[in-house]
Structures are given as C-alpha cells and as structure tokens.
Amino acid sequence: MDRRDFLGVAALAPLALSAPPPNWARLRSRLAGTLVLPGDSGYPAARRVYNPAFDRVKPGGVAYCANAADVSACLAFARANGVPVTSRSGGHSYAGWSTGSGLVIDVSRMSSVAYADGRAVVGAGAKLIDVYDRLSRHGVSIPAGSCPTVGIAGLTLGGGIGVVSRKYGLTCDVLTSVRVVTADGRLLTCDARHHEGLYWSCRGGGGGNFGVAVSFTFRTHEAPGLTVFFLRWPWSRARAALREWQAWGPSAPDELWSSLHLGRSAGGLDVELVGTYAGRRSALDRLLAPLVARIGRPSSRSVRRASHLDAMKIMGGCASMSVSQCRRMPRATFSAKSHLAYRRLPADGVRALVDGVARGGRHSVLLDAMGGAIGRVGPAATAFPHRAAIFSAQYYTEGTNRRWLRGIHTEMSRYFGDHGYVNYIDPDLRNWRSAYYGDNAARLAEVKATYDPDRLFRLPHGV
Known part of the structure; x- marks a missing residue:
C-alpha cells in the first residue's frame, strides 16, 4: 500500500465502521448456484485450493456459480459491499491467489465441453483431464498443459504452455473467442472483431485481471496417437544432459516436445528426459540417437505408442488411473519459481544449475522445450510476450521453505535474465510487470483501465 492508498483508506475508515455488514443471505437467494459460508458443513472443502499451503486462508464466502448471471450477481455484491x-x-495458483479473504467466485460447475465443426466450446471450470477426455471422443484435442486437475481458465488466460505446444502452439493461440463477465456485470463475447483489446489480453495477460471468464471457444486439431518416451541417466551425466538437451530440444522438429528434469529426492539425484512425439517410434529413435550419442547411454529407456488421451494421462502422472481418478489427484504442498530462457546456458551456467540442484533438500528443475509453433507468433500478437524463448525453467521445492528457491532463482537470473511466466506466478518478484509481460505491459494497463477502471479485480501482481 502506498501513501496515497493509505490516506484514502484512512479517510474512509469512519464510514466503514458505520456501514452495515454484507448481506450474504441476500446474495445466496439471488444465485442459481450455491453460496457456501463459514459455519456451513461444506465450508472446509469449499475453501480449499490445490496447494495445502494455503489452507489457512478463510474466505468470507465461496460462490459456486451455475452460469454467467450468477457471476454478475456476485460482482454486483462485491461492488456494493466493498468485498474483495x-x-x-x-x-x-502458485501464490495461492485463487482464494482470498472476501468472496471467491468459483466457476468449476461451468465445466461443459462441446464440439462441432472443428471448434470446442469449453466452460471455464473444466479441468484439463475432462477437456482431453471429452474431445478425444471426437478424435480431436487442443494444445494444453499436463496436470489433470488444472482449470482451463487460468491456463488459457496466462498463455498455456503444454506438451504439444511446439507443434500446435500455446492454448491461447487456438482461442477464437472468450465470454467474460466484466467488473460492471456485463457479459461480453470477445474475439478478433468484438472487444478486440480484451480478447488480446485474455491470451496471455493472466487470470483475475480483467473479468471472470465463463467460457472459451477453441480451434481444435486432429488427435492421433503419440509416441511418449522416458530416458534416465546417472547424475554423473547431468551436465552433459543439460548442455546437449538445450541445443537439441528447442531446435527439434515441431512434432517433438521434450522436458529435461533434474531432481533431488529421498531416492537421490536424478536426470530424466520425458517427451511426446507426433509420429512413429522408428522416426523418434532416429531423432533421439544423436542426443544419446552425445550424452551417453541412458540407465533406463522407455518408449511406447499411446492414444492421445492416454499420452496426456501419462504426462499428467495418472497413466494407470481412470479419468475420474485423474480428476481426483491428491493435493501437494509445494513452492515454485520460474524463468524463461532466451539463450542457451554457457558452461558456467550449466555448472551452476546442476550444482544448485545437487544441494541438500527435496526439489527439482523442469526445463520445457519451446520454439516451433510458439515462436512463429509475434510477441505483440497476443499478450504472451515470450515468443523468442527457447525453453521455460520451473523450480519446485517440496513444502513451503523458499530458501533454496530464492537462492537458485537469484543465481540463475545471471544467465536467464528476469523473464518469468505469469502462470507460474511468483509472489517474490519485484519486477513482475516486465518479467511476465515485457513490452505488452503498457497495452494491458490500457485494457485494464477500459474494462475495470475502479479496479474491482485486485491481485498483488494485478495489471
């Protein structure tokens, strides 16, 4: 809070003391969905988000909205009562910003997935596993992420880096229109010809900034089977693996996506390469051969052909589960940070990253190849600016101690710079505007001023 905000709050303090409390019962009566309040039997479950680290947060209410009218009613309630x-x-949300002390508008009940004529209309509350499952029945899919319980809304609004993005682009690249309830309660359909600025912002500008998205229309692609692969090397090959992969992965044919994992767990240190290939195993073997020759023989190797849906389950860590079981993946306590790499690490950068992972603790670094179709879109064509990045870097640690994260992130900033991915939102970042949005930050601010001039939607890293 700066001095101006402080004085404004201080001036309003006497009014706030005399204002009546919000009439939650009245809001409940206006909803077709369900409003869950403290004291209700469903409240302990309603206030939980994916990461148990944020179980301490206690919203004033959680509204499970059934439709756009419910969202509009919730926003009117928030405006009238000054409720966050x-x-x-x-x-x-990595920072826990999917919840708060005020009203949480939960869109998970708006989860329909419909398909016709090459287009998918997806409710904002749909989980990725359900999107993949329902579209697979039509032999199509969209490029999206791997975690089965991630919501389609946050993924899309932040850009949407996924396991087939090198061939088909980001999730936001196949978004043809989005329906958004804005701060004033209007339901707007945004596309390339209507509310173009808001449509542009919804493709990489981050969730929670401009309104509440209630549905998305995507252009689909045919979804034949994929070849998935897992290669492991002993830790002694970690530097070689990182050095060679960063030259190989981002420059591979578009059909090949890969991720290099460097990790330290209870089982020790680990180097693993995972990926998907939109082609046959024989062709993949030829593409892997020069990489393996430079790194050395892997200690284990698994390559298999799978349906598109099964490949997404494999990448999501629920290969042996049913779709309904994938939907109920257990929660996990973690902390995370990110970088986006615009150039390869030099030898001392490779050494710094490998040595950083080797330090005590339970943590990992995931490097996801970019390039391909991602890089053939201009940095200003959508709000996602990092089109020239060659890979993303995610730093994860088990639990809530961020000491290792902060140390390795600071050290690797010497090599990667200050670029970050808004969907891996980082509460520690001070230069988050430039890190997330680069030169697109100014236009995003203009869109914010147009559609939310009174800043009803406020995040610590809010546009």
Whole structure:
C-alpha cells in the first residue's frame, strides 16, 4: 500500500465502521448456484485450493456459480459491499491467489465441453483431464498443459504452455473467442472483431485481471496417437544432459516436445528426459540417437505408442488411473519459481544449475522445450510476450521453505535474465510487470483501465 492508498483508506475508515455488514443471505437467494459460508458443513472443502499451503486462508464466502448471471450477481455484491473478490477455476495458483479473504467466485460447475465443426466450446471450470477426455471422443484435442486437475481458465488466460505446444502452439493461440463477465456485470463475447483489446489480453495477460471468464471457444486439431518416451541417466551425466538437451530440444522438429528434469529426492539425484512425439517410434529413435550419442547411454529407456488421451494421462502422472481418478489427484504442498530462457546456458551456467540442484533438500528443475509453433507468433500478437524463448525453467521445492528457491532463482537470473511466466506466478518478484509481460505491459494497463477502471479485480501482481 502506498501513501496515497493509505490516506484514502484512512479517510474512509469512519464510514466503514458505520456501514452495515454484507448481506450474504441476500446474495445466496439471488444465485442459481450455491453460496457456501463459514459455519456451513461444506465450508472446509469449499475453501480449499490445490496447494495445502494455503489452507489457512478463510474466505468470507465461496460462490459456486451455475452460469454467467450468477457471476454478475456476485460482482454486483462485491461492488456494493466493498468485498474483495477472487475468481477460481482449478485453484492451482502458485501464490495461492485463487482464494482470498472476501468472496471467491468459483466457476468449476461451468465445466461443459462441446464440439462441432472443428471448434470446442469449453466452460471455464473444466479441468484439463475432462477437456482431453471429452474431445478425444471426437478424435480431436487442443494444445494444453499436463496436470489433470488444472482449470482451463487460468491456463488459457496466462498463455498455456503444454506438451504439444511446439507443434500446435500455446492454448491461447487456438482461442477464437472468450465470454467474460466484466467488473460492471456485463457479459461480453470477445474475439478478433468484438472487444478486440480484451480478447488480446485474455491470451496471455493472466487470470483475475480483467473479468471472470465463463467460457472459451477453441480451434481444435486432429488427435492421433503419440509416441511418449522416458530416458534416465546417472547424475554423473547431468551436465552433459543439460548442455546437449538445450541445443537439441528447442531446435527439434515441431512434432517433438521434450522436458529435461533434474531432481533431488529421498531416492537421490536424478536426470530424466520425458517427451511426446507426433509420429512413429522408428522416426523418434532416429531423432533421439544423436542426443544419446552425445550424452551417453541412458540407465533406463522407455518408449511406447499411446492414444492421445492416454499420452496426456501419462504426462499428467495418472497413466494407470481412470479419468475420474485423474480428476481426483491428491493435493501437494509445494513452492515454485520460474524463468524463461532466451539463450542457451554457457558452461558456467550449466555448472551452476546442476550444482544448485545437487544441494541438500527435496526439489527439482523442469526445463520445457519451446520454439516451433510458439515462436512463429509475434510477441505483440497476443499478450504472451515470450515468443523468442527457447525453453521455460520451473523450480519446485517440496513444502513451503523458499530458501533454496530464492537462492537458485537469484543465481540463475545471471544467465536467464528476469523473464518469468505469469502462470507460474511468483509472489517474490519485484519486477513482475516486465518479467511476465515485457513490452505488452503498457497495452494491458490500457485494457485494464477500459474494462475495470475502479479496479474491482485486485491481485498483488494485478495489471
């Protein structure tokens, strides 16, 4: 809070003391969905998000909205009563900003997935596993992420880096229109010809900034089977694996996506390469051969052909589960940070990253190849600016101690710079505007001023 905000709050303090409390019962009566309040039997479950680290947060109410009219009613309630408002789809915000102390607008009940004529219309509350499952029945899919319980809304609004993005682009790249309830309660359909600025912002500008998205229309692609692969090396090959992969992965054919994992767990240190290939195993073997020759023989290797849906389940860590079981993946306590790499690490950068992972603790670094179709879109064509990045870096640690994260992030900033991915939102970042949005930040601010001039939607890293 700066001095101007402080003085404004201080001036309003006497009015706030005399204002009547919000009439939650009245809001409940206006909803077709369900409003869950403290004291209700469903409240302990309603206030939980994916990461148990945020179980301490206790919203004033959680509204499970059934439709756009419910969202509009919630926003009117928030405006009239000065109640902070937060929107929630899958509840996976790395910083816990899918919840808050005021009203949580939960869109998870708006989860329909419909397909016709090459287009998919997806409710904002749909989880990725359900999107993949329902579209697979039509032999199509969209490029999206791997975690089965992530909500489609947050993923899309932040850009949407996924396991087939090198061939088909980001999730936001196949978004043809989005329906958004804005701060004033209007339901707007935004596309390339209507509310173009808001449509542009919804493709990489981050969730929770401009309104509450209630549905998305995507252009689909045919979804034949994929070849999935897992290769492991002993830790002694970690530097070689990182050095060679960063040259190989981002420059591979578009059909090949890969991720290099460097991790330290109770089982020790680990190097693993995972990926998907939109082609046959024989062709993949030829593409892997030069990489393996440079790194050395892997200690284990698994390559298999799978249906598109099964490949997404494999990448999501629920290969042996049913779709309904994937939907109920257990929660996990973690902390995370990110970088986006615009150039390869030099030898001392490779050494710094590998040595950083080797330090004590339970943590990992995931490097996801970019390039391909991602890089063939201009940095200003959508709000996602990092089109020239060659890979993303995610730093994860088990639990809530961020000491290792802060140390390795600071050290690797010497090599990666200050670029970050808004969907891996980081509460520690001070230069978050430039890190997330680069040169697109100014236009995003203009859109914010147009559609939310009174800043009803406020995040710590809010546009």
